[in-house]
Amino acid sequence: YRGAAPIQHAIINGETETGLSTFFLKHEIDTGDIIDQVRVPLRNNMDAGELHDTLMQKGADLMVLTLQKISKFGKETPSIPQNNKGKSQKIAPKIHREFCQLNSALTPLEAFNKIRGLSPYPGAWIPSQWGDMKIFESKFVEDLSTNQVGVFVYDKTLYLGLKGGFLEILALQIPGKSKMKSTDFLNGVLK
Numbered sequence: 001y002r003g004a005a006p007i008q009h010a011i012i013n014g015e016t017e018t019g020l021s022t023f024f025l026k027h028e029i030d031t032g033d034i035i036d037q038v039r040v041p042l043r044n045n046m047d048a049g050e051l052h053d054t055l056m057q058k059g060a061d062l063m064v065l066t067l068q069k070i071s072k073f074g075k076e077t078p079s080i081p082q083n084n085k086g087k088s089q090k091i092a093p094k095i096h097r098e099f100c101q102l103n104s105a106l107t108p109l110e111a112f113n114k115i116r117g118l119s120p121y122p123g124a125w126i127p128s129q130w131g132d133m134k135i136f137e138s139k140f141v142e143d144l145s146t147n148q149v150g151v152f153v154y155d156k157t158l159y160l161g162l163k164g165g166f167l168e169i170l171a172l173q174i175p176g177k178s179k180m181k182s183t184d185f186l187n188g189v190l191k
Helices: 006-012 048-076 108-117 182-189
Strands: 017-023 034-041 124-128 131-140 150-154 157-162 165-173
Touching: 006 017, 006 048, 006 108, 017 048, 034 048, 108 124, 108 131, 108 157, 108 165, 124 150, 157 182, 165 182
Parallel strands: none
Antiparallel strands: 017 034, 124 131, 131 165, 150 157, 157 165
């Protein structure tokens, strides 16, 4: 991924792996020959914060290896040209508030990935009866015997009704409140 938000977009787009590259600089941005790479598998429930921290550690190790290679070979450091055109290019544009909004037209998988990809920051959100609710964690649920869409409470559990299914909301934030577990939120709402 190239752009301002590669970590987030890798998760949002449902990738099963991502990675890091070190490369030589050229005048054009992100076009230099690749020196080293490391692949990082994406767990099904990994969010952007966890991936960031994993990449930070892997990136430090990769940088050491790359500097050792450059120190040893200098201008003759082995590298391979990037494929700067074609299908291998995946763009990761800057994330704006509008992009973070969830809607009921998303499938459960699309919403699940978007929630993970935007957690912990900036947070996926959806309008609700409690204001714009940020959702930080969710899980898939079996079909419910309801056809509700959007955020709703059903059998003392908080759900997000979507096109073709539901997610249980596990962690959230409403305006003026701190991030909380949905059980804590419901304890206050259902009193």
